[in-house]
Amino acid sequence: MLISCPYCGPRDLSEFSYQGDASRMRPDAASTDIKAWHDYVYNRPNPAGPHREYWQHTAGCRAHLIVTRDTLTHEIHEVTFARAALRAVGGRP
Amino acid sequence: MAERLSPLGAAFRPGMHGGPGAGPGVRLSEVTPPSIMEATAWPGRKGALAEAISAVTGLSLSARPNAGAVSAEASAFSIAPERFLVCGGAELPARLAAAITIETGTVVDLSHGRTALRIAGPRAEWVLSKLFAVDVAPAAFPVAEARATSHHEIFAQIQRTGPDQFDIFVFRSFARAFWTMLCDAAEEVGYEAAG
Numbered sequence: 001m002l003i004s005c006p007y008c009g010p011r012d013l014s015e016f017s018y019q020g021d022a023s024r025m026r027p028d029a030a031s032t033d034i035k036a037w038h039d040y041v042y043n044r045p046n047p048a049g050p051h052r053e054y055w056q057h058t059a060g061c062r063a064h065l066i067v068t069r070d071t072l073t074h075e076i077h078e079v080t081f082a083r084a085a086l087r088a089v090g091g092r093p
Numbered sequence: 094m095a096e097r098l099s100p101l102g103a104a105f106r107p108g109m110h111g112g113p114g115a116g117p118g119v120r121l122s123e124v125t126p127p128s129i130m131e132a133t134a135w136p137g138r139k140g141a142l143a144e145a146i147s148a149v150t151g152l153s154l155s156a157r158p159n160a161g162a163v164s165a166e167a168s169a170f171s172i173a174p175e176r177f178l179v180c181g182g183a184e185l186p187a188r189l190a191a192a193i194t195i196e197t198g199t200v201v202d203l204s205h206g207r208t209a210l211r212i213a214g215p216r217a218e219w220v221l222s223k224l225f226a227v228d229v230a231p232a233a234f235p236v237a238e239a240r241a242t243s244h245h246e247i248f249a250q251i252q253r254t255g256p257d258q259f260d261i262f263v264f265r266s267f268a269r270a271f272w273t274m275l276c277d278a279a280e281e282v283g284y285e286a287a288g
């Protein structure tokens with residue numbers, strides 16, 4: 001599997017580390033909404049198809065990325081810098 | 094400051110080794126410069142950082158991904174979206190720290206943490222191709238540009254410093270293992286280890 005890092009270009013999977021599901025949004029740190037925290041920590045949709053994920057190019061430029069990967073085919077649909085994507089939603093992972 | 098010793102130790106065996114016998118395919122040497130620094134820009138400030146490094150080193154550095162520049166006294170290359178590795182004389186860390194303002198970014202002195210190994214010669218591309226999954230052909234990897242990659246778990250930052258010459262920066266504690274592997278990889282084309 002190749003991932004096209006927006007900085008380095010296409011690189012082998014072995015240069016990247018998976019960092020988790022990027023489809024969820026952490027509740028506000030001051031929130032005491034038990035359901036919202038439970039959903040954030042435990043509930044995963046586990047889709048068969050495109051999935052938004054955090055990856056880090058650990059053995060390259062070390063940038064944190066958001067990769068949209070098809071869980072059935074491993075096709076990579078999109079790779080962006082995580083920082084830019086987080087800025088768009090107010091900076092919360 | 095503490096005196097630096099080469100990490101290669103007994104693994105550095107000067108002279109000619111291996112090959113079919115018609116002269117060395119590559120020359121291998123340690124070229125760790127007196128100072129090595131990582132300079133990092135705040136988001137959106139890479140252009141200003143490139144200008145500050147250029148002003149201090151006399152290099153002509155751009156903010157483009159993988160860009161680099163080389164002169165007789167200094168070299169610098171981009172290793173990440175907002176980062177450069179900068180090499181030069183013993184006085185460079187102090188001068189660079191003074192030139193990079195807090196609005197632009199930060200600089201960390203890695204002189205004792207990195208080792209630079211040089212592979213040069215007509216078979217340099219061939220030997221590197223065996224070790225790294227990056228395209229080292231001149232069209233894909235021009236002179237002065239850089240790549241951040243790894244050989245298995247050994248992280249490597251590579252700058253092409255000449256048409257058939259590459260400088261590979263590795264963590265100092267991995268330098269002897271990496272040097273030994275570089276020698277093994279160069280055995281088939283023949284190599285000269287030189288100081």
Ligand SMILES: [Zn+2]
Pocket residue numbers: 005006007008009057060061062063
């Ligand atoms: Zn990268």
